[in-house]
Amino acid sequence: MKPHQLVLLAASCCSVLLASVAMAMQASPPKEASPIYGVTLPDGYRQWQLIAPAQEGAPLNELRAVLGNRTAIKAYQSGAQPFPDGTVLVKLAWKHEQSPEFESASIPGDATTVQVMVKDAKKYASTGGWGYGRFVRGKPADEAQHKTCFACHEARAKARDYVFTRYAP
Structure with missing residues (x-):
């Protein structure tokens, strides 16, 4: 092989290798979706704005x-319903524990779940326009747990577009 052919071959191999590396770096493993609704954990959700805190009593104690x-946030601030x-x-949830420093305070203990609601009136028309996802340690809970989501929201929060949480400005 002539020298200029070797240079062209090497350049071609480098281009293919660089393109493969770039594609591999961009590809991420597919997100696991909730059964029934297909909801995934949103990117960057831990940096989103707080709507409201809550304390759940027994038996959850969260x-x-x-x-x-x-x-x-815009909908809450404008009162859009x-x-x-x-x-x-x-919704992020943790078991609450007694603070070792302040006897009157509870602090987050073990994380229990991350729950997600996604509004898409067409896609989730049969469930009031909302899709649901419940995740434990980043993995979706089973189908039986997801079957309870809409029934609970429908029974208790239908008048507020199926949303329990009120804005805490």
């Missing part, structure tokens, strides 16, 4: 924080 994407498509709410 501390909770509900976060919302920009669409959710029903919530617009594109609204995403994320």
